[in-house]
Amino acid sequence: MNYRHAYHAGNFADVVKHTVLCRVLVNLREKPAAFRVIDTHAGAGRYDLAGPEAGKTQEWRDGIERLVRAKLADPIRALLAPYLDAVAARNPDGRLTAYPGSPALALSLLRRQDRLIACELEPRAAAALKGEIASNPRAKAIAIDGWTALQAYVPPTERRGVVLIDPPFEQPGEFDRLAEGLTAAHRKWPTGIYLLWYPVKDQAEVAAFARRLARLRIAKMLRVELTLANAGADTGLRGSGLIAVNPPWTLHDELKTLLPVLAEVMSRGPTGAVTLEWLARESAS
Ligand SMILES: C[S@@+](CC[C@H](N)C(=O)[O-])C[C@H]1O[C@@H](n2cnc3c(N)ncnc32)[C@H](O)[C@@H]1O
Incomplete structure (x- = not known):
């Protein structure tokens, strides 16, 4: 395990991922019933944008800094x-020096009745x-393999989340593990997002x-993708995507x-390309 998210925190891919995550959570909050967030590869939860890792790549400057x-x-x-607002809450003096990861963003949107399991x-x-x-x-926070956690923690007792x-x-x-992990988890919890x-x-x-x-x-199943024309010179990461299964009905629009x-x-040159398409709609059987 060599990957350190601290080098990439707040980059364009995080901005897209965290925008989608927050919209899903906002939607879940619309009903009073409790929900659960399960974050299988949660990372450190907080990232220092003034630290050596983020300072080395400066990826956040073309992501969250541009958006802010x-x-x-x-x-x-x-x-x-x-x-x-969750990003601003981490930076009370107005300077962008800290970035919340997915578990911290989730926590910022949980209500008293909701729960988070974060695995790393x-x-x-x-x-x-x-x-x-x-x-x-x-x-x-649980130190467990995320793929094991995926099968162990679904369905949650709340049956929403x-x-x-x-x-x-x-x-x-x-890519294979994602497809196989989704297939097995969805069999156990078909209504989860x-x-x-x-x-x-x-x-x-x-x-x-x-x-x-x-x-x-x-x-x-909704495919959400953003590819940037001039991204990826150093990392090969030209874009990023999310597959949203059972998304709230408002998410597409x-x-x-x-x-x-x-x-x-977030584009440095020509505006990037967006993909928003249904891989499967209502009935897949
Ligand atoms: C892309 S980062 C997570 C970023 C985080 N979800 C966020 O949005 O802020 C992936 C994380 O998975 C962790 N990781 C790697 N292999 C793992 C495994 N088998 N189970 C759980 N976590 C793992 C890495 O250490 C890394 O922190």
Whole structure:
């Protein structure tokens, strides 16, 4: 396990992922019934943008920094507010020096009745995660393999909620593991919301993944992707995507509004390309 998210925290891929996560959570909050967030590859929970890792890559400057500085129309700002408010809360003096990871963002949107399980295997990140969230009685940080956790913790007792599956893609076969993990978890909990993150490095590989998912006989699968024209010179990461399974019914239209704005704000050259398509709709059987 060599991957350290501290090098990438707050980059364009995090902005897209965390925008989607926050919109899903806002939607879950609309009903009073409790929900659970299961974050299978949770990371450290908080990242120091002034630290050596973020300082080395400076990826956050083309991501969260651009978004925070952008002039946004009111309806766009309103949709992004839950996310941007959580980022602002980490930076009370107005300087952007800290970035909340997915478990911290989730915690910022949990209500008294909701719960978070955050899993992280890399020892230093797991210790940092524990320090970050363990004092919150609604959150549990667990040092466990995320793929094991995915099968162990679904379905949650609440029977409502979202599973974020955000592996580091440092080993071959992660696309296969995502598809297999989703298939098995969905069999146990077909009504859960699942968010599967993936990198866009090789378009053919992503297309094959999308075709495989479309054949899974799982209904309501939305593909959300943002590819930036000039990204990836150093990392090969030209874009990133999320598969949202059972997304809230408002998510498609919210992202139709938001993604072009995110693409414009975070592009260094020509505006990036957005993909928003249903891989499967209502009935997949
Ligand atoms: C992309 S990062 C997570 C970022 C985080 N979800 C966020 O959005 O803020 C992936 C994380 O998975 C961790 N990881 C790697 N292999 C794992 C495994 N088998 N189980 C759980 N976590 C793992 C890495 O240490 C890393 O912190």
